[in-house]
Amino acid sequence: MKKLPLILxxxxxxxxxxxxxxxxxxxxxxxxxxxxxxxxxFIDSEGLQDLHLIVETVDxxxxxxxxxxxxxxxxxxxxxxxxxxxxxxxxxxxxxxSSLSDDNANGVSSGFDVWALDQQVFAVVIDPEAPVLPTxxxxxxxxxxxxxMHDYIYESFxxxxxxxxxxxxxxSALGFSLNVPKSFSVRIWxxxxxxxxxxxxxxxxxxxxxxxxxxxxxALLSDSNAVLARxxxxxxxxxxxxxxxxxxxxxxxEQITQNGMPGWEITGVWRNPEYLNxxxxxxxxxxxxxxxxxxxxxxYNPGQKKEPYLxxxxxxMDTFLKE
Numbered sequence: 001m002k003k004l005p006l007i008l009x010x011x012x013x014x015x016x017x018x019x020x021x022x023x024x025x026x027x028x029x030x031x032x033x034x035x036x037x038x039x040x041x042f043i044d045s046e047g048l049q050d051l052h053l054i055v056e057t058v059d060x061x062x063x064x065x066x067x068x069x070x071x072x073x074x075x076x077x078x079x080x081x082x083x084x085x086x087x088x089x090x091x092x093x094x095x096x097x098s099s100l101s102d103d104n105a106n107g108v109s110s111g112f113d114v115w116a117l118d119q120q121v122f123a124v125v126i127d128p129e130a131p132v133l134p135t136x137x138x139x140x141x142x143x144x145x146x147x148x149m150h151d152y153i154y155e156s157f158x159x160x161x162x163x164x165x166x167x168x169x170x171x172s173a174l175g176f177s178l179n180v181p182k183s184f185s186v187r188i189w190x191x192x193x194x195x196x197x198x199x200x201x202x203x204x205x206x207x208x209x210x211x212x213x214x215x216x217x218x219a220l221l222s223d224s225n226a227v228l229a230r231x232x233x234x235x236x237x238x239x240x241x242x243x244x245x246x247x248x249x250x251x252x253x254e255q256i257t258q259n260g261m262p263g264w265e266i267t268g269v270w271r272n273p274e275y276l277n278x279x280x281x282x283x284x285x286x287x288x289x290x291x292x293x294x295x296x297x298x299x300y301n302p303g304q305k306k307e308p309y310l311x312x313x314x315x316x317m318d319t320f321l322k323e
Contacts, residue, residue: 021117022116023118024080024117025077025082026083028148029063029148029308030066030081030083031066031085032066032083033048034069034070034084034086035070036071036087036126037072038091039128039131040070041128042126042128042131043068048133050133051137053142057280058269058278063307064141064145071086071092071095074095080115080116080119082118082119083122083141083145084121085122085124085137087123087124089125090125093125096109099111099114100121106134107125107134107137108124108134109124122137124137145311146311146315149308149315153183154179171196174191174196174214176320176323177321178316178320179316180198180210180316184198184199184210185199187199188237194213194215194216195212195233195236195237202301205302205304206304206309207301208299208300208309208312209238209298211237211298212293212294212296213296217291218290221262221285221287222264226253226283229292230283231245233294244271245271245272246268246271246281247269247278250269251266251267253265258284259320259322263284263285263286265284269281270298279300280309280310281297281298282296282313282314284296284317284320293320295316295317296313297313
């Protein structure tokens with residue numbers, strides 16, 4: 001019997017190992033922290049507090065959902081969690097998989113699909129006598145969350161009658177492209193008014209509205225008139241929203257640049273005193289020189305979390321490209 005060439009044998013073994021892995025489990029914002037017992041006091045005394053990032057919606061909301069296990073408990077299904085953070089002392093570095101790399105020299109090792117598919121694993125080494133977290137770790141975990149959310153909204157939903165490529169082609173006729181997930185249906189299609197709106201209803205109580213408006217103007221875009229532009233769009237085009245307003249006392253706004261266009265990203269609370277309801281929203285207003293592009297995600301989800309839907313909006317907005 002002829003022996004397989006070494007390269008073919010190695011390829012076969014790699015494929016076999018991948019095929020034996022199961023899909024990762026857990027929420028897209030979940031992080032399993034696996035830590036050395038010597039770091040228990042550090043963990044219990046809120047040593048990981050810097051990882052507890054907050055987004056202000058109607059109420060402050062934590063970005064991540066944390067679970068914890070000591071290294072001695074780390075086995076079985078725990079190894080298939082979607083995002084895993086190993087926090088080990090110098091005596092347990094052998095627990096860090098060799099497949100993790102630390103190419104960024106930021107104190108954080110990382111790897112993909114270590115024990116399960118669609119998994120991200122990170123590791124840091126902490127001295128129990130002088131415990132310090134790498135400053136870049138919160139952002140690294142948030143990037144992993146973004147990756148999982150991207151896969152969720154673009155790959156996990158059941159296809160509807162209009163696929164994302166078809167939507168992108170239809171939008172290119174309007175001078176831009178935007179990858180609207182297949183889970184959103186068209187609610188308003190009014191290119192003659194330079195306004196489009198899609199909707200998704202995650203459950204009976206929740207409603208997401210993703211809107212695009214183009215405003216022809218040569219006015220200077222500032223933070224204040226970016227808020228006014230979002231407010232005017234809602235009052236003009238949203239259903240029963242003529243009394244809608246942005247709560248100026250509860251917004252965050254930052255200057256951004258996307259595809260070479262300067263603009264502002266606003267996140268905050270909308271209110272409608274006529275119907276006594278409110279919700280969260282996030283908006284990007286981008287200035288192309290003679291036009292403003294308003295990209296907006298409005299969330300109505302009373303009594304429930306809004307942050308995952310805000311993030312969904314940001315990921316959709318990231319695909320915007322003026323042609």
